C-alpha cells in the first residue's frame with residue numbers, strides 16, 4: 001500500500017515540481033496539500049498558477065488546499081514534504097514534527113542544526129541515524145530531515161567521489177539558473193543580457209553544507225569534514241540547471257583518469273529516484289551544458305566534464321537540475337530513504 005503524503009507549500013515553484021514527481025509515484029500517494037491562508041479553501045487548480053512542463057494532474061487539481069498547520073493535516077498522512085519559504089518553515093515545521101509527522105524538507109531553516117540530518121542519500125544516507133538523537137533530544141514522535149541547497153547538491157557528489165584522494169582545498173564558482181530564485185525571484189530586466197555576481201547567503205551554504213554532508217556520524221554525533229571550501233556564486237540567464245566550475249587540491253596524487261574513474265564508478269542506490277549512474281562523466285571538453293544535460297537521469301543525475309590538471313589542483317565542471325535534483329527530487333529521494341529505513 002502506498003504511503004499517504006502531504007506537501008506543505010504545494011502551490012509554489014518547488015511544490016509544483018513535488019506534485020509532478022509524486023503523481024504518480026510507486027510508493028507515495030498525495031493525500032494533503034497546504035499553502036498560505038491566501039490559498040486555503042481553494043481547489044489546487046484555483047490556488048496554484050501551474051507552470052510545470054507537464055499537465056496538472058487531474059486528481060490533484062481537485063484537492064482542496066489546507067492551512068499550513070498540524071491540525072489541518074489528516075492523522076493518516078505519514079510523510080510531509082515541505083517547500084515552504086525558510087522563515088515560514090522555521091516557524092511551523094517543528095510543530096508538525098512535534099505532532100508526530102515525519103518531514104522531508106527542502107527549506108533552508110535548520111539545515112545546519114547539529115541534530116538535523118542533512119542528506120544526499122547516495123553520499124551520506126548513514127546520517128539518517130541522527131534521527132534517534134533528534135527524537136531523544138526534542139521529545140518528538142515525528143522527525144525532520146533536510147536536503148541541501150541546490151548549488152551544494154551539484155558539486156558535493158563529485159567531491160565525495162574524490163575523498164579517497166584526501167580532499168584538502170576546494171574552490172567552486174557557480175553559474176546558477178534563474179528558476180533557483182523562484183518564479184518571481186529575478187526580474188527579466190535584471191537578468192537578460194546580464195550576469196549577477198551575488199546571490200544572498202548562497203556562498204555560505206556551499207561552504208558549510210558541503211562540510212556537513214562530507215562529515216562522519218559515529219552513532220551519537222556528527223563531525224564535519226575539515227576540507228576548506230571557498231565559493232563564488234553567480235546568477236546567469238539560463239532557466240534550469242546549475243553549472244559549476246570546481247578546483248580541488250588533494251593530498252594524494254589524483255590524475256585526470258583517476259578522477260574520471262572515481263566519479264564514474266561512484267555507487268548509486270537502489271531507490272526509485274536514484275539515477276544510474278549517479279555521476280555521468282563526459283569526454284567532450286564542452287560538456288556538461290545546462291540546456292543539453294540537465295535532464296540526464298530524469299533530472300536526478302549529476303554530470304561532470306572538462307576534467308584537467310591546473311596550477312590549483314584538479315579542475316572540472318559539474319551540473320545538476322536545480323529544481324529536480326537540487327530541490328523537489330532531492331526531498332522525494334530522502335522520503336524514499338526514510339521509507340527504506342523503516343521511519344514510515
Ligand SMILES: NC(=O)c1ccc[n+]([C@@H]2O[C@H](COP(=O)([O-])OP(=O)(O)OC[C@H]3O[C@@H](n4cnc5c(N)ncnc54)[C@H](OP(=O)(O)O)[C@@H]3O)[C@@H](O)[C@H]2O)c1
Nearest residue numbers: 009010011012013014035036039068083086107180182327
Ligand atoms: N526554487 C528553487 O529552485 C529552490 C531550490 C532549492 C530550495 N528552494 C527552497 O524551497 C522553498 C520554496 O521555494 P519556492 O521557490 O517554491 O517558493 P515559492 O514559489 O514562493 O512558494 C512558496 C510556497 O509557500 C507558501 N507560503 C508562503 N507563505 C506562507 C505562509 N505564511 N504560510 C504557509 N504557506 C506559505 C506559498 O503559498 P501561496 O501560494 O498560498 O502563497 C507557496 O506554496 C524555499 O525555502 C526555497 O529557498 C527553492
